[in-house]
Amino acid sequence: MPTQPAGQAPVRIGARGSKLSLAQAGMMQRRIAEALGADPLDAAQVERVAPLIVITTTGDRVQDRRLLEIGGKGLFTKEIEDALLDGRIDCAVHSMKDMPGELPQGLCIAAIPEREDPRDAFLSRGPETLEDLTQGAILGTASLRRQAQSLHRRPDLDVQLLRGNVDTRLAKLEAGEADAILLAYSGLRRLGLGHLPKSLIDPKLAPPAPGQGALAIETRVADRDLPWVQALRCHPTTVAVAAERGALVALEGSCRTPIGAHAWLEGGTLKLIVEALSPDGRLRFRREGQTEVAQLAAPEASARDLGMGLGLAIRAEAGDAIVL
The missing domain is CATH 3.40.190.10 (Periplasmic binding protein-like II)
Structure with missing residues (x-):
């Protein structure tokens, strides 16, 4: 039976306490445990090598107001990121769509596993x-x-x-x-x-939130290429999400800006649809584009550039019309 490598400290996983967050974190907990040499079907082994630590966020506590009224989507991640920076946990499992465009200094999205249906x-x-x-x-x-x-x-x-x-x-x-x-x-x-x-909902007609359906494994920058982290990565998902989050950053995406982005690979071609709307839905601004990524040494950078370009084009056309 596989055992934890000698000298390998447990990988402590931080997650929110909602039923969905725990389900997602549990999936990743078993993947991480397996990458560390444990039997993913042995619950005791899994908990020993990859213990799950529940952290309540401000976004969980305040349920009677829109996120934009209390600080934006970062309120689902701040307390968990504080625990990462303080060394109380070693990684965090988030829904990618909850991740702000910019992360705290010292932290990174180290792995993006295979995406679920984004619709x-x-x-x-x-x-x-x-x-x-x-x-x-x-x-x-x-x-x-x-x-x-x-x-x-x-x-x-x-x-x-x-x-x-x-x-x-x-x-x-x-x-x-x-x-x-x-x-x-x-x-x-x-x-x-x-x-x-x-x-x-057809994601090409009404693109979902950037990164929707994907999970983000957040770590400290120094840990981003550890073997167990690399074992979680899905290349096609990572490239598609890079494009969507490029658009998010270009549009200064927050809970005050209605933004949708949907990227997908067709062979070696990455295709992307980005849209932003006025909050009342009257105005809609859309851009579509594609780039060849199959032969590139750094396809994520090209994908991000595609998203940034489409996002900046929308921002130039829309101005303040898309900001609540």
Whole structure:
């Protein structure tokens, strides 16, 4: 039976305490343990070599306001990043879409594993699609991007703030607080709830959040190329996410800017769609582009440049129209 390499200290994994975060962290915990020589099916071995440490973030504690009102998406990562910088944990598992464009000095996204389905999921108590909702129906979401994209398609909808974890949002839908909600399909699948959506949103028509469906393994910069870190990396996902996050940085993406980006590989060609909208959905700015990455020594840099270029073009055209 595999054993932990002699002298290898446990890799302490930090994660939020939500059911989805724990499911995602558990997946990575088993992968990390296996890379360290443990049996991923032996729970005791896994916990010994890659213990999971739950950290509550400000984003988890404050559930009655939009993130932009209390400091933005970094509130899902700050306390965990503090633990990384203090040496209390050795890596963190985040949803990539929660990661700000810029990270604290000394930290990096060291690995991006294989991506789940990046699409948004439409859930309701009846209608099959957004277009099927009745006039003035209530759509629940905490995402400014989903609000803007939905209002672009259906300006008559009454979009209401709906925060909370997946179970909370599903319960609010069932209780009638909204006629429909939008959630990341990847999260539903990881929770074993992939059967719940009525339909899925085409990512080329309404691009999801940059990095949606992907996980980010964050470490200290000095640890970024350790063997167990390298074992987690997925090259195609890393390249696609680099393009999407390039657009995010160019557009100064935050919870105050509705931004969608969807990148995918077709053979050796990376294709990317970026869009930004006015918060009320009336205005939409889109750019599409592609670049050949198959033969490049540094495909991530080329992908990031593609995203930056499309993002900057949108920013030049849109100006302040896309900022809440």
